[in-house]
Every structure is written in C-alpha cells, then in structure tokens.
Amino acid sequence: MDFASSYDYVVVGAGAAGCVVARRLLDRTDASVLVLEAGGTDDRDSVHHTDIASMTSMWGDPTVTWPYETAAQPALNGRTVHLPQGRLVGGGTSVNAMMYVRGNRRDFDHWNFLGNEGWSYEDVLPYFRRSENYHGASSLYRGADGPLDVVPYPAPSEASLAFLDAARELGFDGGADWDYNGERQENAAFLYQSTRTPGDRRASTATAFLDPLRDDPRLTVHTGATATRVVLSGGVAVGVEYVAGDARHVVGATSEVVVCAGALASPKLLMLSGIGPAAELARHGVDTVVDLPGVGRNLQDHLLFGVAYQSLRDLAFPQLLSEAGIFVHTREGLPAASPDLQYFFGPVQFVDDRYRVDGPGFTFAPILARPHSRGTVSLRSADPLDLPVVDPGYLTAEADVDVLVRGITLARELVETSAFSALRGRELAPGGHLTDRKDLAGYVRESASTVWHPVGTCRMGADRDAVVDARLRTVGVDRLRVADASVMPTITAGNTNAATIMIAEKAADLIVEAAG
Template identity: 40%
Template sequence: MESFDYIIVGAGSAGCVLADRLSEGGTNTVLLLEAGRRDTYPWIHIPIGFAKTFFNEKFNWCFETAPIPGFGGRRGYAPQGKVLGGSSSINGLVYLRGLREDFDHWRALGNPGWGYDDVLPYFRKSEHQERGADSFHGVDGPLAVSDLRDPHTLNDVFIAASREAGYRETSDFNGARPEGVGRFQMTARNGLRASTAVAFLRRAELRANFCLRTNALVETLSIDAGRVTGLRYSIGGTLREARARHLVVLSAGALNSPTILQRSGIGDPEVLAAAGVPLRHALPGVGKNLQDHVQARLVVETRGMSSVNTAVRSPMALAAMGLRYALLRRGPLAYAGGQCGGLLKTMPTLDRPDIMYFVMPFSSADLRKGLDRFAGFTIAGCLQRPESRGTVTITSGAVGDAPVIAPNFLDAESDLETLVRGLRSARHIVEQAPFAGLVVREVRPGTEIQSDDDLHDYVRATASSVYHSAGTCRMGAGSDAVVDHRLRVHGLGGLIVADASIMPRIVSCPTNATAIMIGERAAGLINEDA
C-alpha cells in the first residue's frame, strides 16, 4: 500500500494539467496513473502524425460503438487517447474554445463559477499565445498556441468564397467575435505538437513529489464509509493498491471515467445489476448524457490546386515533404486536422452559429482505407450543439471488457436538419467565383442529390462522429447529475471528476481546449479547498 496526497487517473488533456498544478510548490505528493505508454513514438509529435495514431491500438483505445439507428444501423468509431497526453497526443491540434453562450448556459443550469467570464482566466492561464497577450489570450502559460505554418492555398480561396457568399471573416475564433470564417490556430510550437504531456507533464516529472506510472489499468476505486480512499490498479497483471490522503481525481475521459465509476459500483443500480457489479453508491446519471459532434462531408475534385491526396502517391513529393519538414518544420507534415473553417449560422434567424466547418486539402471515403485517388478537398460540416443523447455502460466488472457506447446520433430530427442545411451552405460557398476554374465536380454527395429526402439519406449513410465525446458525468444538480459545480461526486467524499465528461452540454467546437481549462479550473478548486 502506497499513500499520496492526490491520485489522478488518466494522463490526458485534463489529467496532465492537474498533475502539473497539484505538484507545484513541492508540498503535495501526487501519483498519476496512465493506462497507456509514454509518448516516445516520433509521429505523435509531428502534426500530421495523427494519421499514424488515430487507428493504432498502441496509442488509442479504438472503441467501437453499438449499432446506431440514426446511421442506418452502422457502427461508429470512438477513439480516445491511450498514451501520455491522452487525446491531445492524437487529435487534429485545432485550438477552439467555444462560444460565450456555451459557458453561460452551463452557469444557468446551476453551475456557479462556470460562466464565460469565470472560465476565461483559466483559458488564459494555460496559454502561450504566439500573437501576444490581450484580454482573451495569455502568454505566461505552458500550452503553445500558434498560427499555421505554410498554410495551403485552399484557405485563401475558401475564405474569399465565403465572404462572397455573405459570411464575415474573423481573425480570432477565440476572441470577441468568433462567428465567421477564418484560419484556425493549433496547439503546436515550432512545427511540433504541443500535447498536454509536452506542455504540462514534462514540468511535473522534474519534481521529487510527483510519481508517474504508465501501463497502469485502474480496476476499482476503494470506498470506505461513503468516501473514496484510494484505488486498485494493475501493471503487467500485478495488482497494486494506492491510498489517497486527500482526493482521487478521475480524469480518464468521457468514455473511461464513467466506466471506472460503474466498475467500482457507482452508477445506475439497474446498469450495475445487469453487469453483475455490487452497488456501492447509487448515482443514476453515470454514463448518461453522452454527446458528440457529428459531421457530414462535402467532397470536391479539383484542378490547378495541390492536394494531399495526390502528393502522398508521389515518391518525389513525399521526399520533398519530408525534407521540407525536417529543415523548416513546414509543409503538409506540419498541417493540423483542419486549417481553416468557420462557425456559421445556417439560418439568419438563429442567435448564434449552429454549424462548424473544417476545410481540409485532402479527402477520403474511409480514412482506414486511405485517401481518395483524385485531387480533392473536404468541407466537413459539423453539428455544434447536438440534441441527441447517448449512453456509456459496462457489461461486466472485468477491466478488459470495453463499455457499450451508444451515441444515438441523429436520434433528434433537428440534428439531421441542421446537417442538411450545413451541406447546402457549403455548396453555396463552393459555387462562388473564387472557386471558378478550380472545381471539376462535386464527388460527395454529388450534384444529383438535391432533395431534402435524398440529402437525409446521404447524411444517414455517410455521417460520422467528429470524436469529441463529452457529458457522461454531468455537472449540476438534480437526480441525473454526477458532480456538483466544484466537481465533487454527489454523495461521495474524496472523489472528483475533471475531464470532458463533466460538461453538462458539449461546447460548440472541439473539446480539447475546454478539457484543458477544466483541468486548470479543477486544480484551482482543489487548491482552494486545501
């Protein structure tokens, strides 16, 4: 039995932040447990390297969903990082925080301290903004946020066409006026990925009061008289036990955090009974409220514009890309998952954007099978605030059994309608003059698909997740909430949850920046209580 002041489960986007902040000063002893391995694989640190890790079980849980009725019974892919840095080591690097209204809505749901003005200082605290400090951005934090290096010409064309289509341009999606089209920033420094392992964990590892264990699978939390006192975990099949003098912090992500709670007997009594797990603490909301962004893609074949599709099939082009990156940290190997895009309204009567575009100089019908063979690009229209809700549930108490992930995508009709409007708006942008002479044809959905019914069928047949799982340990009050506004698990002492699972409603953008903020905010709350 080992004892620490704090035990953190999961070295991901939030967990690495907590490890750094809680071990600052050298007073607290901190144990960080990560199920995956160290981030020594070179492709983790090369931005475009997410193509090498995204389906790689060495660095990724590679979960698969249950059949999804809204997708015609297709199963979906549900990746989650299984390596130091978690999903911040395998994601597309795009740095977006969300809208002011997202966080003000969290506060309105009964979560004081989580409005936009409350959380902005924590975003700024993490950030080392390449453009300099202002009222929205910081420069004193460890997380590098930078502009794209050597952006593709597609960016200028898309932004110009969007202006002609009637959309405004924004210079900062994380500033005062995020609505519009523009260039994304990325979590990178000098052309290298800035995961939370690089930005935060490396600092913690230099401290004598900090202990990191990799390849550590948490089996169950230890509960004594209504308080979590520690946990049991295994490394290489050897069972170990650790005690927390102050807190266990669960930061295993929106898919694994509810799984660990349920495996420990914390959750919906009916779910636990069906899985054969003895009930230790009834909390019906665990694993409920699963939310994710869904995308429908417009794919266009081009002429007269370079495309990653064709470049990767040329040995000379590949060699040139490698040399350019090695010497200058520029070119396609320095690309983020999306270089430019927009937060736009699909109807003028809306009070805020409802669709999020990611524009990419490549295309694929199935990334596991490679890129399309023609020169092309993709405009992915992503649903910002889905109404559909899903679940994450265990089927047994065995640590090796994957949970059942049922996202219920497109269960709400409004989600489907928003994606169809997003496709129509993307088409309208491509029809503008800046794209003239560059477009050969619309490959997907194809110009023959025009009616609402046909577009509905296209979306149901081809839509996919954007891999931003959130919400499964909802913050708030009421019978379906899992944690309170200070992230304490309802009815249990000694345990908080701090990751994307606590979002009562998913933010209107990729979740990584917000998960980092949650880590900062949680560390602040813990230090206040201490």
C-alpha cells in the first residue's frame, strides 16, 4: 500500500502514555516517530501553573478537555457524570491535579496472577524508577534521574497535620515523611507527592519527556489530528487515517502503530478500525476484521465524595487539591488484597453548594479504590468525530457501596480524635443526623462522582475477552499495540497517572525488543 508519507512508528495520542512511548523510541532506536494528537498544543499559561485556580479553570473547558459524559447511572439516582479527559499535548498530565500515586504492589502482582507475564511488582518497579526524578529521601524504590519531577508536599496545613496525628491515634502508621510510593502503601497516613518541578511548574509527560527532543528531526508531532481508523492490510497494521481540519490524511507505519489514546478513545479507535465485538460493529455498519468481544468492556473508575466539617480556625489555602491521605482495607478478611478505600484530605469544603457555609472548613474525601462494578465504552455511531457512549456502571456492585459507607464512618472516627479537637466544628456533609446505613448509602448515591480515572477497556490477558497480550500486542492483528490505561486488567489502588506512565515505559521496551 502506498502512502504519501511514512514513519517507522505512528503513536496515536500525545498524552500520559504517548509522550513517553515516543521519547523512549527515540532514545533507544534510530527510528522516525510520528505522534498524532487530536487536541492542541500545551502553550497556555494555566497548563504550566500549579495553583488550584489555574488547574480547575481547565476542567470542562472544551478547548483542552474532551466533554465526555456518562450515560445515566441508575445506581447514582439516574444522574449523568461529567468525565472530561485531556485534549492537548500531555493529555491528562497537562490538566490533572498533579498527584503522583503508583498504586499498591499487590495490584501488579494480581495482573501477573491473571497470566500477564512480566507485570508483577518486581517486574514493573524498574519502570517506575526509570521515569521519575524524585526530590524526596532516596531509597531503593525511588528514581532520581528520570525525566519526570516528583516533589513531596512542601507546606501542609494545620488540618492535614491533624489528619496525620488522628490516623496514628487510631493505630495507623505514617507521618509527614512517609513514602507511600515506597516499600508500603497501606495503613499509613501521608502527604501526597506532586508532579511539579522544584521551581513550581507542572511536570507533564509533554514537558518532561517530549519537549527535550522537540528539535530532533526524527520526531514529528501533529496536533489537531484526530485518528479515525488504523489502516489494516491482511491482518497487519500498516498505517493510520486521520483528519486535520477538513482534510483527510493517511500515513504509513513501517514498523508498528501504537495506540495511546486512553481508556475511552482507544477502544473507540479499535472498533472504528473493525476490531471489536462483531455485533456492536455490525450495528453501526462497521465491517468486522477481528471479532474481539472485550474491546470496550471492563471499564473501571474511581469514585469519591466529600465528608466535610467546619473549622474552628482559619486554614491556609492548599497548594495541592488534596494534601493528605491514607489507604486502608474496609474488610479485615482480605489482607492479601490491595486496600479498597483511599482518602483525599485537605483544608477546603469539597461538597455540593447546598452543604457549604461561610468560613473555613476541611474535607475527608473517601475514594472507592478497588471497584467491583464494571462498565462499557461503545460506539455512538460510525462517525469518528462522535464521542463514544460511556456507561461505567457506577455502584452496580453493592460491595462498592459498603466501602464508601465505611468511608463516612472512618472519617467520623478520625475527626473525633483529640488531634482534631482544636479544629472540629459542625459536620456539614452528610450531617451528623445521618447514622444508619440506608441514609448513608443514600448520601453516597446522591453525591459520588468520578476521580477521572477510567481504565481497563482494552485489557491485557490470555482469555477470550482479552484485547492485548502481555506484550501489549492486539489479539489477531500484527504490528498493532495498545499502551495506555485501557490495558490495565484491574484498576490500581490510587490515582492512575503514574501507572500509565509505567505502562508506556515498559511498552517502549517491548517494542524495541520486537524490532531486534
């Protein structure tokens, strides 16, 4: 097949994963790399500032985020949930809350248990270390010479220090210097680490990985370029079709196509290319090339909500959306599993307006760290410019509701410790009058929303529903890999950005190994 232009590798998506894959291919090979990014450049000031106002100003802005919205969620009282995703170079890493959480070591051991060779914690730890330049205490678990700056939280509020003390009163470990990305994550309170430079600029994968090689003639980055299908010939990926403005383009890939478009866009692109559930494709008039029923299935996401209190003292405004946190198990009988409950905590009133009051406050935000509920991403139509239908199936597993109800009761136990005695005012939300499980579950269903961590829709594995194998090769198609959060078999306990970067680091090694 003849193409107007060809590259050794075409990477679809310049987000958390795509920037890393491109950089590492350039580092380790002599290949030419084209990166296609549907969004624009990352040149607006708010991308690089780290203050919360600049960050939140981008959320929901369609010039830098995709306006995804879920289908109505029956278990959330029929609500739809806004689920914006990054729409610019750097993807989510250019608009996210800059919190750096690797996940629990058991997460990766579980991926390995599911048959994914090479994905145990010991296997992936070197990739975490490779990517980061950690500015805290050195250890065997942390990297110090990678492209991505990670800093400890510099100036916690009085409330967050009280959170650390309260956790210790209840028998947990931890403290201001506890490294939850180190030897042990669970059962220890800590201060969150952040992807920013020591000079207080956002460290996205674009600035950390891609920018240093922008002058390399082997790298081409096309923004405003929406991939519409992977071009297949005889079961082999040979190129990518994309639209830019009103023009349609087809570009060749002589080695591989690497899809890094994220857990919502990657399965959509595969389906538009004829790779996916045959019945779903036929419904939209898309010819099936490979019947892969798992494409778009297995969607998982983290949910959170606020448990808020008035503060009896003024509190300094935070420099990070969440200052402190902890990971715990809500059920005693699962010590070999990853913790199922995470907290964000900070000196703000993170609740709906109807619960807010004038003056200072602080909020515990319980997070469903290991959801049992599963959802889907499906085509809305065969038009590549239509966003897919996203149905996460939030809280369809009652066990997930149990975890979040426990999140309320544990927050109440923490706030009743002596550590909070000088700060503790009235409970604003859900309100101290709500005590039985039915009422607390009702508050969870009316208040819970996404932490913007969709994963799992092109999961790796060896069974019938797997989309990629353990080397991230798409089942039934040669020279086509997926390398982003969509390949996670199960979601990590904690924010997914760091694990997505790790996946991209490992993917680059797998690609280079395949090239010989």
